[in-house]
Amino acid sequence: MFDAKSQDNPMDVAVCPMHAPSDHPKIKPAKVGVLLANLGTPDATDYWSMRRYLGEFLSDKRVVDYSAWVWQPLLQLVILTKRPFSSGAAYKSIWNEEDNESPLLTITKKQTAAMKSRLEDIYGGEVVVDFCMRYGNPSTKSKVQEMIDAGCQKILFFPLYPHYAGATSATANDQFFRALMQEKWQPIARVVEPYYQDTAYIDALAQSIETAYAAEETKPEILVCSYHGVPQRYLREGDPYHCQCQKTTRLLKERLGWDDTQIITTFQSRFGPEEWLQPYTVEEVARLAEKGKKNIAVCAPAFSADCIETLEEINEEIKESFEEAGGEHFTYIPCLNDNDAHMDALSGIVQRNLRGWLD
Ligand SMILES: C=CC1=C(C)c2cc3[nH]c(cc4nc(cc5[nH]c(cc1n2)c(C)c5CCC(=O)O)C(CCC(=O)O)=C4C)c(C)c3C=C
Ligand SMILES: [Fe+2]
Ligand SMILES: [Fe+2]
Numbered sequence: 001m002f003d004a005k006s007q008d009n010p011m012d013v014a015v016c017p018m019h020a021p022s023d024h025p026k027i028k029p030a031k032v033g034v035l036l037a038n039l040g041t042p043d044a045t046d047y048w049s050m051r052r053y054l055g056e057f058l059s060d061k062r063v064v065d066y067s068a069w070v071w072q073p074l075l076q077l078v079i080l081t082k083r084p085f086s087s088g089a090a091y092k093s094i095w096n097e098e099d100n101e102s103p104l105l106t107i108t109k110k111q112t113a114a115m116k117s118r119l120e121d122i123y124g125g126e127v128v129v130d131f132c133m134r135y136g137n138p139s140t141k142s143k144v145q146e147m148i149d150a151g152c153q154k155i156l157f158f159p160l161y162p163h164y165a166g167a168t169s170a171t172a173n174d175q176f177f178r179a180l181m182q183e184k185w186q187p188i189a190r191v192v193e194p195y196y197q198d199t200a201y202i203d204a205l206a207q208s209i210e211t212a213y214a215a216e217e218t219k220p221e222i223l224v225c226s227y228h229g230v231p232q233r234y235l236r237e238g239d240p241y242h243c244q245c246q247k248t249t250r251l252l253k254e255r256l257g258w259d260d261t262q263i264i265t266t267f268q269s270r271f272g273p274e275e276w277l278q279p280y281t282v283e284e285v286a287r288l289a290e291k292g293k294k295n296i297a298v299c300a301p302a303f304s305a306d307c308i309e310t311l312e313e314i315n316e317e318i319k320e321s322f323e324e325a326g327g328e329h330f331t332y333i334p335c336l337n338d339n340d341a342h343m344d345a346l347s348g349i350v351q352r353n354l355r356g357w358l359d
Pocket of ligand 2: 228269
């Protein structure tokens with residue numbers, strides 16, 4: 001019954017006359033979607049926008065896994081009455097006023113455009129490239145629906161986190177599959193694996209560090225690789241995030257030809273009373289200054305795009321902690337964002353994952 005050449009489009013009425021009643025739904029030419037995903041960001045810095053965003057984020061059990069009976073009253077009645085003000089002020093200090101959006105959103109848009117141009121050069125109009133957020137806008141559900149409406153019968157979902165964590169990659173994937181749940185004709189789905197040890201990613205990080213070091217009059221004495229933290233308990237319960245971060249630092253050290261005195265791993269952004277992965281960046285930079293290191297550099301390999309955690313926390317709070325303890329020269333090395341080496345690395349990963357779908 002099916003024309004072998006048209007297998008990608010089995011409901012095509014032209015090749016399937018038995019399925020061609022007058023009210024048969026219109027079928028668009030088959031396409032492949034590549035959907036990039038990042039964490040999300042508030043729509044604005046006012047109290048209610050911040051509360052909406054933080055409420056959605058911190059209600060995700062992949063992020064905070066306490067029982068809802070214990071967590072929700074604390075979240076709704078205590079945390080969400082205060083944190084929207086302090087986080088809103090922090091976002092305000094880094095806000096992209098020109099486009100009236102957060103830096104994470106601006107950079108994700110640029111990454112998407114760079115990915116689109118690379119993939120269209122290779123695959124032409126058969127590929128549809130877009131991005132979505134796990135929390136806030138544009139939502140995963142709306143973007144999956146747009147791809148389906150554009151005729152994507154296959155979707156490659158790419159969480160833009162180099163390292164797997166339940167709180168990031170897994171919850172992004174959950175949201176993607178949730179968005180497919182109500183589809184009568186569900187697209188074929190693939191998700192991209194974490195890329196913490198991808199050679200081109202390590203190379204892009206190394207190049208960005210070499211460039212930053214070359215621009216300094218005096219070479220930093222040590223590079224601090226500061227990764228977003230998670231509660232230590234998540235590691236004991238089986239989350240491999242910590243090990244993947246350690247491996248990125250080791251590969252970076254090997255690629256740069258350095259030794260253990262020149263590069264260390266730390267964790268930032270502790271939230272709540274539990275112990276998180278250690279050493280904490282904010283304390284470690286102060287210890288370094290107290291031990292006599294006057295000139296340090298900090299990079300953030302777990303973030304594919306600069307965001308509040310890098311622009312505000314590292315480049316303001318953590319810098320201050322270093323300087324208050326006697327440090328003199330603090331260099332923040334920006335995330336890879338939409339730089340060419342990074343986008344080549346990410347597009348290489350996408351191309352490998354599209355094999356068999358688009359060749
Ligand atoms: C409360 C627990 C949190 C866990 C666990 C967590 C893990 C985690 N997060 C990222 C990446 C990002 N987090 C960002 C912001 C952010 N993270 C938390 C809390 C947890 N994150 C909060 C409350 C916030 C909001 C800001 C604040 O109020 O402090 C962002 C930035 C978003 C932006 O718009 O700029 C990113 C990116 C990773 C990689 C991770 C675990 C591995
Ligand atoms: Fe976070
Ligand atoms: Fe580990």
